[in-house]
Amino acid sequence: MSIRPWRDIERRVSRQIMVGNVPVGGDAPISVQTMTNTPTSDAKATIEQIRRCEEAGADIIRVSCPDQDSTAALKQIVRAARVPIVADIHFHYKRALEAADAGAACLRINPGNIGSDERVREVVNAAKANGCAIRIGVNAGSLERDLLEKYGEPCPEALVESALDHIRLLEDHDFREYKVAVKASDLFLAVAAYHQLASAVDCPLHLGITEAGGLIGGTVKSSIGIGSLIWAGIGDTIRVSLSAEPEEEVRVGYEILKSMGVRTRGVRVVSCPSCARQGFDVIRTVQKLEERLAHISTPLSLSVLGCVVNGPGEARETDIGITGGGAGKHMVYLSGVTDHHVADSDMVDHIVRLVEAKAAEIEAGTSTSADTRAHAAA
Template sequence: MSVRAYRDIMRRKSRQIRVGSVLVGGDAPISVQTMTNTLTTDVKATVEQIKSAEAAGVDIVRVSCPDEESTKALKQIVREVNVPVVADIHFHYKRGIEAAEAGAACLRINPGNIGSSDRVREVVKAAKDNGCSMRIGVNAGSLERELLERYGEPCPEALVESALTHAKILEDHDFREFKISVKASDIFLAVAAYQGLAEACDYPLHIGITEAGGLRTGTVKSSIGLGMLLWSGIGDTVRVSLSAEPAEEVRVGFEMLKSLNLRHRGVNLISCPSCARQNFDVIKTVEALEKRVAHITTPMTVSVIGCVVNGPGEARETMIGLTGGGNNTHMVYMDGEQHHRIKDEDIVEHLGQMIEKRAAELDAADAAAKAKAAATAAE
């Protein structure tokens, strides 16, 4: 079997919708989302938090709109940020209308929760008039009472039925620009629900393990559940729900996609866990190098290995590699070939400058290729 064959992930075929400037579903890249935790009425704090998430690469940001003051603030927030904003609406249909008119790119709303068919029709009209999509967001912690009584507890079948019931309401109002999520804090429940939903419809799926926990525990739980879904081709947009700053959710999301070869952003740093064979302090070096190249968005793979046991083999597979050697002298590799030697004290800054130079070269080549393609298309 070729290396390529076992790395391929066949994504589930889904219809495509638009969230502002971001396409979700179909053949679009899997997008990474987060949600602000500031008061939406505090425009300055909310914009600052979104800007921080933008620096981490976020594609879509959601903000809570529980009251009229928040939807009023939303209008200003949308003007000051560069990514599509999703308005989080729960029960009041007027908030959905206001958010759509304020410039929200998407409404997170469950149509069955906002009242009569007339109210749903008003929200749908506002969404259509303002080019706004929707997300049906089903959560195990807030399932409809009727479903809980019938199924006895939150279960995959109940989550899927709830999602499809809400979807049917929008379909009956001739609205299909929506994505769906069926989240749970229990990994097994969430994965089974998404698997069932993926088989039952072709709408794009927003995947997440809700209320996953703090940075470490939440990352582990999310990686297990979302990793399984993504590996099996399920998921068009992802949010990693952590009790941490939104930008951390974004970074973890991109690392997941990078690990599965689904989307690349920034430096993929391969490093050893360190052992008694190491010829330099691997842990401190990697920590410092990650900070040094955090601003790089160009995809590339770099290896930092403490000794010659696995170092040369890893270096052969990376653009830039470092293998620890004796006498405070280490080998630097370029494109798998030995290139030059450096000393301990030079490692972080030296590699950082090499990575920046290679990123600039790759960006220039990419820009030239795009310009050539555009010129050819114009002929």
């Protein structure tokens, strides 16, 4: 299906950097990040959490390195991870040196916060020697005192000025492998700052609404902020900051990108809110399907509609569809065409088999309703 003009997103042109083997910026796909919350010094627990995030589709994962025990464990963590690891550093420049030597693909550090120019030079040299990128992370909650005194409060101009000051420190040492974030928990402040920064620099931008809240509230807030920026063509990598397990951040990140039509992963579910016309329990059915299809990474679409009012129309636009019918028998659509019925008792299992079979066909480069049906029946 072709993209309509009113759905076109013209991305801001940025230069590209590499975070490990993941390109960020330029024409690279918008990458999805998260951050572990285990003590980094506990390598086993951190690796287990990283594995869950990888399975959810994380492209890049950040770990905090507040002390020497954490950077000591980082080498084992980096070796076990399948995706690039970003070391989160704040004020201790020696942790940055240790993290770079331990194999971190990127250092999250604000050069203006680590002291003298000599320290900045040491961090830059370590990053160059180890092929590390650097992520400058400006946050409204931790703006420099002189900027707060100058502007009176966190504002877009203060965030952007802070970012430009940090950028200048890196570029003074001939370092350009950096990306920048200007985050705030106030989504209006964050969005305005990103717009200003996007017009002032050519580096990749890392998007996020920081301290967004819990799973539901934080998802809504992040979707509005990140979604509006992506719609404006701004953003090269994202992190959804939730008070939830990090793998949930990854899932929400992909849902934002899928809804914007800029990146696809896994099953896109189109489902109705349900009403008295429903032929089956739509809400519980969708919950079960989302849980059981979470392992599918192949992009495909599934419609789950409770009745025939909108069901056939939605099914025509999806790879697999189910529409509620009478007497406990429901219509199944394959590639938009009515194909067969399924009873209540076998409906969820049947749809899971159909989706798994369709994903296998897509991966194998084939796509026919007969193949899907045959695989599901096997």
